Amino acid sequence: MSADEDTLAPRDFESLRSLIIDRRSVLPRRLAQVAKYALDHPDEVAFGTAASIAGAADVQPSTLVRFAHQLGYDGFSDLQKVFQERLRGRNSSYEERMEALKTAKEDEKGEAALVRGFLAAAQRSLEDFSSLVDxxxxxxxxxxxxxxxxxxxxxxxxxxxxxxxxxxxxxxxxxxxxxxxxxxxxxxxxxxxxxxxxxxxxxxxxxxxxxxxxxxxxxxxxxxxxxxxxxxxxxxxxxxxxxxxxxxxxxxxxxxxxxxxxxxxxxxxxxxxxxxxxxxx
Amino acid sequence: MSADEDTLAPRDFESLRSLIIDRRSVLPRRLAQVAKYALDHPDEVAFGTAASIAGAADVQPSTLVRFAHQLGYDGFSDLQKVFQERLRGRNSSYEERMEALKTAKEDEKGEAALVRGFLAAAQRSLEDFSSLVDxxxxxxxxxxxxxxxxxxxxxxxxxxxxxxxxxxxxxxxxxxxxxxxxxxxxxxxxxxxxxxxxxxxxxxxxxxxxxxxxxxxxxxxxxxxxxxxxxxxxxxxxxxxxxxxxxxxxxxxxxxxxxxxxxxxxxxxxxxxxxxxxxxx
DNA sequence: TCCATTGTGGAATATTTATTTCATTTGTGC
DNA sequence: GCACAAATGAAATAAATATTCCACAATGGA
Missing domain, CATH: 3.40.50.10490 (Glucose-6-phosphate isomerase like protein; domain 1)
Incomplete structure (x- = not known):
């Protein structure tokens, strides 16, 4: 368990992407292979199973787990979530903002927290709706x-x-x-x-x-x-x-x-x- | 196994959506509940597990399977694939989408652009105000x-x-x-x-x-x-x-x-x- | 009101899927 | 070429997930 693995593990796709690009040159062969496959076929990673992805990337399932560990995730499933969030309507930058608001809640007095809660709900509505405009x-x-x-x-x-x-x-x-x-x-x-x-x-x-x-x-x-x-x-x-x-x-x-x-x-x-x-x- | 179940089971989301809308009126209570939840929260259905979706829709996991069977699918997993396909290739990171919105203004026809304009103004108002909360x-x-x-x-x-x-x-x-x-x-x-x-x-x-x-x-x-x-x-x-x-x-x-x-x-x-x-x- | 049918919840089971383990291979410095 | 560490593949195991089953409830017709 190197020190790396504690500090890392991005929760949003863009950070993960940069991290993978940075790291790829120093990764062992199979892990680099996974890195390439993951960035080239993010949809597959989001929806596939460990076995199917491993097959497509021509590695063993265990390699996927190692890859995830290397990047600081709990396991492949944990890593996969980031790929899924990317395709979700509300993605992690949104989640992060909600988190920020939720934690601000505890600091602030009741009334301000309430206002922020409604502001957050409003913001979320706007975002959701904007993708539905036909x-x-x-x-x-x-x-x-x-x-x-x-x-x-x-x-x-x-x-x-x-x-x-x-x-x-x-x-x-x-x-x-x-x-x-x-x-x-x-x-x-x-x-x-x-x-x-x-x-x-x-x-x-x-x-x-x-x-x-x-x-x-x-x-x-x-x-x-x-x-x-x-x-x-x-x-x-x-x-x-x-x-x-x-x-x-x-x-x-x-x-x-x-x-x-x-x-x-x-x-x-x-x-x-x-x-x-x-x-x- | 009624004849229905052989003939149906759309493989693309839009057909499925129409089918669900058609059928909902003749579905039993819990299945109708699933129908509504599925169309209202398609992302959850795409990424969730049978248990998590069932929880959110307030039904039993088995009801999800029944729902899928009713529509002619092999099981819930089969149905879920259609919801996943819908999200494939739609690689919209949050930033990308926001950018798209701002630039789309010029491309889009009048009405949609107008709606986006008001959405953007609303968003700005929320952001500005949230920093002023005292x-x-x-x-x-x-x-x-x-x-x-x-x-x-x-x-x-x-x-x-x-x-x-x-x-x-x-x-x-x-x-x-x-x-x-x-x-x-x-x-x-x-x-x-x-x-x-x-x-x-x-x-x-x-x-x-x-x-x-x-x-x-x-x-x-x-x-x-x-x-x-x-x-x-x-x-x-x-x-x-x-x-x-x-x-x-x-x-x-x-x-x-x-x-x-x-x-x-x-x-x-x-x-x-x-x-x-x-x-x- | 009863019976037959259909729908439902919950637990048991089967299946799929991720993870761990370990023997084997590969690469590297001496 | 040898020893050592790191990386890898394959299979065993653990965990999760979907599905089936069955008892019970609700519904609608005779």
Whole structure:
């Protein structure tokens, strides 16, 4: 057990990569062979078994374990995790940051820790969502809404702040809209005013508010195009929507973030207003 | 062994996804639960073990195997391979992806670029704000609000979604609150109901909504403690507030982000509810 | 209400997979 | 070319993981 093995063992792929490149020249033949194979076929290392990788790299499984030990890992499985993280949506630099925040938690007083927790959840939501943005889908959704005479905004409870902002943004951009959130109980009647030339934007996340769903379905049945923002392919909203956009938010202390959905809800009005301008020409 | 199981078993993720969406409605409870988990957390399914995935989805490992069989696979491992294939070749280290996002702006079509722009602005806001969090100040602000009988929430226009969320969160946490945003023009009268035992939380960013400011000042003059969230030391809100918290948001396409303020507005109710619990003891 | 069918949890089992061990080979300084 | 250390291959072992099995519960039809 040389001193090396205690100090090393990077947890993120980029550091590991540099380490391997550094070390390769001083490694024995078989280990160098593994080093080369690992950097040339990182996907294989991430998904393969010790035996399959060893076969492909033309070494013995035990050589893989030795290689991992040499680099300071507990074993091959430990090393493999780094290769897996690389392919994961949230990779280790993210994990590290979360760790940093978590440890900061203990130092700080309760309130600041809480704020950081929510900031971290928000950040995570943004990152996760940014990899899910589908330009074609987005384009279809914007098209539907840009073609509408009046846009009906439908959301309750946790999602309500999102449409509240949209109503504000649409107002500034002079886009006709109708926020279905009246405190006087005539929501269904307002929803019934929507026709084929209008469109609805419905937002709901699990646990889905029952009347959001039923009103969205009613509008959809009435031939109103419905664009939905929701959190799963199995959301009842996804069912009845003409197009639906997926946003999966992280949560903290029992409250889900709104940052990704909010960013989307800020972009939509601008995109819609722009699409309308282009149609006028 | 029904005929189904021979004919099916897609080898690529997209087909599998459609198949699962199709089938889910006719699946038994636990299998549907697995279906949802699998589509909501595909990375976990790709890298996890039967036990870890089963744990996360809150089912038994055997249920995973049944699920795979139901879909026509040999077993869970066979199904898992499809989830792994999805990630192969997608070698996105975190840095690479962030770079891609920033440069992709120019390549991508309008709508997706717009969404990315707002996501980036949100991210910047979060980062900027996280370095400004002042535990002591936060603690004083929470104290004021935790000591109040009723919390009056005051915000207009762009800031309204923030207090809309807070009203929701306070509701869930059973904290008495009063959202000053009535559509019937009696806001000043509602504000006048606040007394020394209450407190106000006012939010306003430049350009400051005139009546937010005047109502905040009125309450402050009446001896109501006021906690403010605003964007500058020179904000008129900072003037009349007992304590004020600074949040500077980035903007994109003429609309300022709300992500940092929103994170703060999610943390505050939780912090306040916790502080109240501790006071009771 | 009963029966038959289908679904479910949990433990037992089988299988796969990683790791360790050790005999053998290879390389290196003298 | 000899002795010594380091490296290697192959097989044995240990650990983990998936799968099967069975008793029991829930469900739906007669």
């Amino acid at each position: 330009p074609a889908l987005l384009s279809r959704a914007v098209n539907i809404l840009a073609g509408a005479d009046t846009i009906y905004l439908l959301a309750r409870r946790r999602s309500y702040p999102l449409v509240a902002h949209m109503a504000y943004a649409f107002g500034k951009l002079r886009v006709k809209n109708n926020l279905i959130a009246s405190p006087n109980g005539i929501d269904p009647e307002i929803a019934a005013m929507a026709g084929r030339n209008d469109a609805a934007l419905a937002i709901s996340f699990s646990p889905y508010a029952a009347d959001s769903i039923s009103q969205a379905r009613a509008m959809s049945d009435a031939g109103v195009p419905v664009v939905a923002i929701t959190d799963s392919a199995f959301s009842p909203l996804a069912d009845c929507a003409t197009e639906w956009l997926e946003v999966a938010e992280s949560d903290y202390a029992g409250f889900r973030s709104l940052s990704a959905s909010m960013a989307l809800c800020m972009a939509l009005p601008v995109a819609i207003a722009e699409a309308r301008l282009q149609k006028q020409r | 535990p002591a100040l936060l603690s004083r602000a929470v104290n004021i609000l935790a000591g109040a009988d009723t919390i009056y929430l005051l915000a207009r226009r762009r800031s309204y979604p923030l207090v809309a969320h807070m009203a929701y969160a306070f509701g869930k946490l059973r904290v008495k609150n009063n959202l000053i945003a009535s559509p019937n023009g009696i806001d000043p009268e509602i504000a006048a109901m606040a007394g020394r035992n209450d407190a106000a939380l006012a939010i306003s960013f430049s350009p400051y909504a005139a009546d937010s400011i005047s109502q905040a000042r009125a309450m402050s003059d009446a001896g109501v403690p006021v906690v403010a969230i605003t964007d500058s030391a020179f904000s008129p809100l900072a003037d009349c507030a007992t304590e004020w918290l600074e949040v500077a948001e980035s903007d994109y396409a003429g609309f300022r982000s709300l992500s940092a303020s929103m994170a703060l507005c999610m943390a505050l109710p939780v912090a306040i509810a916790e502080a109240r619990l501790q006071k009771q003891r």
